[in-house]
Amino acid sequence: MLLAWLQVRALGGAFVLRMEDLDATRNRDGAAEAILRDLEWLGFDWDEGPGLGKPAPDYVQSQRFGLYDRCLERLGNLLYPCTCSRKDVREAAGAPHGGEIAYPGTCRTGVTREEAPFSLRVRVPDGEVGWDDLWLGSCSDAPATICGDFIVCGKGGGHVYQLACVADDIDMGITHVLRGADLVASTSRQILLYRWLGATPPSFAHAPLLRDEDGQRMAKRRGSRTLSELRESGAQPQELIGELAHALGLLDRNEPVRPFDLVQSFTARFPHLR
Numbered sequence: 249m250l251l252a253w254l255q256v257r258a259l260g261g262a263f264v265l266r267m268e269d270l271d272a273t274r275n276r277d278g279a280a281e282a283i284l285r286d287l288e289w290l291g292f293d294w295d296e297g298p299g300l301g302k303p304a305p306d307y308v309q310s311q312r313f314g315l316y317d318r319c320l321e322r323l324g325n326l327l328y329p330c331t332c333s334r335k336d337v338r339e340a341a342g343a344p345h346g347g348e349i350a351y352p353g354t355c356r357t358g359v360t361r362e363e364a365p366f367s368l369r370v371r372v373p374d375g376e377v378g379w380d381d382l383w384l385g386s387c388s389d390a391p392a393t394i395c396g397d398f399i400v401c402g403k404g405g406g407h408v409y410q411l412a413c414v415a416d417d418i419d420m421g422i423t424h425v426l427r428g429a430d431l432v433a434s435t436s437r438q439i440l441l442y443r444w445l446g447a448t449p450p451s452f453a454h455a456p457l458l459r460d461e462d463g464q465r466m467a468k469r470r471g472s473r474t475l476s477e478l479r480e481s482g483a484q485p486q487e488l489i490g491e492l493a494h495a496l497g498l499l500d501r502n503e504p505v506r507p508f509d510l511v512q513s514f515t516a517r518f519p520h521l522r
Contacts, residue, residue, distance in 0.1 A: 265297030351396035
């Protein structure tokens with residue numbers, strides 16, 4: 249969040265905040281409000297998003313299904329129904345449990361189970377997809393090899409992240425995306441979606457993930473403390489921002505600082521992100 253916010257402020261752009269809440273299994277009452285409180289407490293602001301400008305549902309993915317349905321219609325003949333389960337895909341690919349598996353195209357010529365619930369997959373062409381990553385430099389991969397034909401609408405009509413984030417970026421006029429390196433593998437398939445929907449992909453930057461003392465990605469399920477817990481324990485927001493800024497090389501020493509105070513040092517430290 250800090251790097252993405254600083255990038256937009258350094259560019260003189262508009263920071264857009266949206267709630268990506270399509271995974272109903274991870275949603276809980278009051279979570280969105282808690283996120284907004286945490287961001288405001290840390291000193292971040294945004295130019296578009298819940299509470300500003302347009303009605304809040306315009307920035308909440310679970311309220312934007314009409315847009316995603318229209319994008320599915322535009323994809324048209326690129327889509328086909330698939331009744332395969334995750335177990336079916338693993339067994340067909342001969343792969344063990346865990347990690348992403350390239351879909352082998354089982355239902356490309358027709359579903360394997362008539363009358364069964366189906367998802368919608370998009371036909372992925374062979375070949376490399378490349379992009380100039382503002383953090384990683386020149387990147388490319390072959391989505392047909394990495395993931396194969398990927399799902400853009402789940403069984404029962406549930407919309408999924410890959411299509412929703414691309415549709416939102418296009419609709420909101422997003423020009424720059426700075427996110428964690430864990431999403432590099434999603435980039436090539438998303439670039440295909442931008443192209444198929446007639447849009448120019450934004451500039452991507454994939455930053456390293458924040459890790460704990462053991463080198464593991466920080467996550468609540470591994471015992472990492474949440475911002476709410478840190479706030480309740482007496483932590484000060486400017487101290488947390490200062491610690492992050494020091495780790496990123498934006499400060500020579502660890503000292504309290506506000507996000508806005510870091511814009512100039514961000515420009516000097518990361519000129520390539522502009």
